[in-house]
Amino acid sequence: AQKITQTQPGMFVQEKEAVTLDCTYDTSDQSYGLFWYKQPSSGEMIFLIYQGSYDEQNATEGRYSLNFQKARKSANLVISASQLGDSAMYFCAMREGLQGAQKLVFGQGTRLTINP
Amino acid sequence: GAVVSQHPSRVICKSGTSVKIECRSLDFQATTMFWYRQFPKQSLMLMATSNEGSKATYEQGVEKDKFLINHASLTLSTLTVTSAHPEDSSFYICSALPLLAGAAGGELFFGEGSRLTVL
Numbered sequence: 638a639q640k641i642t643q644t645q646p647g648m649f650v651q652e653k654e655a656v657t658l659d660c661t662y663d664t665s666d667q668s669y670g671l672f673w674y675k676q677p678s679s680g681e682m683i684f685l686i687y688q689g690s691y692d693e694q695n696a697t698e699g700r701y702s703l704n705f706q707k708a709r710k711s712a713n714l715v716i717s718a719s720q721l722g723d724s725a726m727y728f729c730a731m732r733e734g735l736q737g738a739q740k741l742v743f744g745q746g747t748r749l750t751i752n753p
Numbered sequence: 754g755a756v757v758s759q760h761p762s763r764v765i766c767k768s769g770t771s772v773k774i775e776c777r778s779l780d781f782q783a784t785t786m787f788w789y790r791q792f793p794k795q796s797l798m799l800m801a802t803s804n805e806g807s808k809a810t811y812e813q814g815v816e817k818d819k820f821l822i823n824h825a826s827l828t829l830s831t832l833t834v835t836s837a838h839p840e841d842s843s844f845y846i847c848s849a850l851p852l853l854a855g856a857a858g859g860e861l862f863f864g865e866g867s868r869l870t871v872l
Contacts, residue, residue: 639872654859674863679846679865680865680866680868681863681864681865681866682797682863682866683844684861684862684863716776728796740787740799740801740802741787741848741861742799743796743797743798744796745795745796746795746796
């Protein structure tokens, strides 16, 4: 069964607009971590934001925020004031267990294109 | 921030040859490194977990004799694709977990990736 689901293969947004990238997850663990990574065309994985399952507040990192709805098992990424440089693939990932040695499982990804 | 370096970034080889990809943590020690594989326009799929000083743990469906992983030191893990075939052409990415990683997220650092093309 798919543990991480990203239902938007592609998103097109006008520059300076906000954009929400969807991510739902499936786990029976109480302790887990949720991540978002950005992958530009060069291929490297750039860490954006993290949310722990016990964190009560939504994580924020600059223009990135994570809309964490635990009961719905969703962890959507919100990018405010989008920029042309935000065009890239975005992956949601989950780590079951809070300790770092657990592996990351990635979603299918969403290709975000910012139009000028 | 922490840096993980992969080498080579691109490699083209003939079918039947073996290719070694290195993953180095440049400014931290890593007891655990992960190797991922990414086909074009697809997600990252975990191949194996590499632990320093012990045998790697392979994911289901990954041939351990074909994808040899060695984690001989706290800063280096290598992936060797043996007897490569065109279907092995892919983007291989490693990630490293710092030795002193805490429980919070973001400690997993990724290399730049290595694009393998087998002719």
